[in-house]
Amino acid sequence: MVQIMTTHDNDAFKPIATVDLAIFSMTPNGLSVLLARRANAPFAGVWALPGGWIHIDIDHDLETAARRVLKEKTGVEMPYLEQLQTVGNANRDPRGWSISVVYVALISSDDLAAGQGARSGEAQWWPIEGNGVDVHLAFDHALLLSDALTRIRKKVEYSTLPAHLLPSRFTLSELQSLYERLLGRKLDKSAFRKRVAEAGFLVPVEGEMRRASNRPAQVFRLKDAQSLVLFDRTL
Amino acid sequence: MVQIMTTHDNDAFKPIATVDLAIFSMTPNGLSVLLARRANAPFAGVWALPGGWIHIDIDHDLETAARRVLKEKTGVEMPYLEQLQTVGNANRDPRGWSISVVYVALISSDDLAAGQGARSGEAQWWPIEGNGVDVHLAFDHALLLSDALTRIRKKVEYSTLPAHLLPSRFTLSELQSLYERLLGRKLDKSAFRKRVAEAGFLVPVEGEMRRASNRPAQVFRLKDAQSLVLFDRTL
DNA sequence: CTAACTTAGTTGACATTTACTACTAAGTAA
DNA sequence: TTACTTAGTAGTAAATGTCAACTAAGTTAG
The missing domain is CATH 3.90.79.10 (Nucleoside Triphosphate Pyrophosphohydrolase)
Known part of the structure; x- marks a missing residue:
């Protein structure tokens, strides 16, 4: 104002x-x-x-x-x-x-x-x-x-920022789907997995699985409260 | 203040x-x-x-x-x-x-x-x-x-920003050397050339050559006054 | 009980890009 | 004319990204 x-x-x-x-x-x-x-x-x-x-x-x-x-x-x-x-x-x-x-x-x-x-x-x-x-x-x-x-x-291209829009517990597919909606294009499943793992900003929640009428998915949470850098760039 | x-x-x-x-x-x-x-x-x-x-x-x-x-x-x-x-x-x-x-x-x-x-x-x-x-x-x-x-x-990693620190006319070597000083590491000559060419923010100044006791170098100038994006990222 | 179905997660081949090295080019200086 | 220096190019090996197929693990229908 x-x-x-x-x-x-x-x-x-x-x-x-x-x-x-x-x-x-x-x-x-x-x-x-x-x-x-x-x-x-x-x-x-x-x-x-x-x-x-x-x-x-x-x-x-x-x-x-x-x-x-x-x-x-x-x-x-x-x-x-x-x-x-x-x-x-x-x-x-x-x-x-x-x-x-x-x-x-x-x-x-x-x-x-x-x-x-x-x-x-x-x-x-x-x-x-x-x-x-x-x-x-x-x-x-x-x-x-x-x-x-x-x-x-x-x-979205280079940070973990979108993760803050999700619930505190989410699956990789949910996160990837959110990235795709924000970017407006499809991402590769294995590449996404790999980069997320390398960045190390997700922590698997032990024992917790999201189950539906299919193979259950691992549930993750953010490692820290604030956004970490997904790739090697900031600002 | x-x-x-x-x-x-x-x-x-x-x-x-x-x-x-x-x-x-x-x-x-x-x-x-x-x-x-x-x-x-x-x-x-x-x-x-x-x-x-x-x-x-x-x-x-x-x-x-x-x-x-x-x-x-x-x-x-x-x-x-x-x-x-x-x-x-x-x-x-x-x-x-x-x-x-x-x-x-x-x-x-x-x-x-x-x-x-x-x-x-x-x-x-x-x-x-x-x-x-x-x-x-x-x-x-x-x-x-x-x-x-x-x-x-x-x-420096992803923009043409350093070019604004140079004189208005410069050679590729001078630009690369500046990037290297700011980054604190050596860059590859041919890769640097290629990326600069692809980004298209440099214009060769026709006829002008920087001459010393060696092969003369092409002189360039910035295409636009403000900084263009070198790779595909901003902010 | 089992086969079909769905999404999770993995694997590997191929294409593209990057990193590194060596080369050729074009001038000056002795 | 030869040595020297820096400009600019070319080619190969390594790393990385892309794509498509495969296996895994559950639920559900018959």
Whole structure:
């Protein structure tokens, strides 16, 4: 969102900038982003990326502020969180110059199922269509969302990032299928297995097997909370 | 640098945040970064990354602000410029909460030679040693510099970024040698040639040859001003 | 009880790419 | 004209990715 330059000499609240979040998860409708309907002007009633002012009295740093907003909107405490970019110019807010630090967050579908999805009635999951959503967004948020999508789609190629969209326990086939959906192309089964094993970011859950009317599959979990590098590239 | 929350109701100058720049170039001492000695408190007299307040009345956007600072310090108008990250917390400035948007800039050694290097006596090129420079830096700038180095070293692997550090005309050997210095390992001559040809970001300058007491080398220039992708990855 | 079915996971042949080495090319300098 | 130096090319071996077939392990139908 956006900044108002009010009179603020010794106020506890001194508007510096906002943090905005592109929060993604896999819903029954596929990859989706959480949007919030704006309560106040400007753009009252219009959908926007969840965000809020940095509260310099309670937020120790930018990431803390982003986590606070995320917690308020979704209840989720430990998402995958990554700074995307910072936008700042004179046009993005009708009230004048404003700065927004944009974060990308990925939420496990476990957390969605636990009723943490969209907490308030004013927040809702929107399925991704192409480079955005099928609704008009406030400010420059359509652009920010498009940038966020570009980032995560690129990162699918060389990181373990998509694993954070799955439940905490999953099979290799489920993971591969997710990669394929995000990449939009089929992957080779044995190559996928091999690379995942080499990267070493998955831990088999001993004894646990996913069973259906066929050969049961080994169940895995992520080794660490944050994303590890799948190949040899970062950023 | 850093933000002071003064009384500013209808001032033209409303401090929002600062932009700080990690400006790199190849000097006779190898990869170097431009540092400025701080004139005022805090950290008066201490070396720091060049930076400055965003002037919302003259800077249309963040990148404009970064280019302005760069122009002031170096005279260079058309560098390679890329947003690195934004830092913001309560501790980085003794005066309290502050936000800085950090950019990485690469300057052609042509521009250095044209006397544009360090304009004022208070700015100076420092050679990179390991993950930083051999001098104490103000604020969290040692950390920011280290992050900037990590970014450009990673990007060497898959982008044409290093070409922006060379003069506008160069030979393949010069480019390869630069990549090798930045990567810290030898590259294969024919493989390098092949990949550069495939990426198609170099244009041979017809007729021009670099001659010494040996076979003359074809001279090249960059196809476009901004960095193209060398392989099939970005970000 | 057994055969058919489905998905998990493995194996191996072939194609493509990369790594390494040696070669030829084109100038200068003695 | 020969030695020297760096530019640029060529060819082979090793590594890696691609593709397709195969075996494994369960459920379900008859």
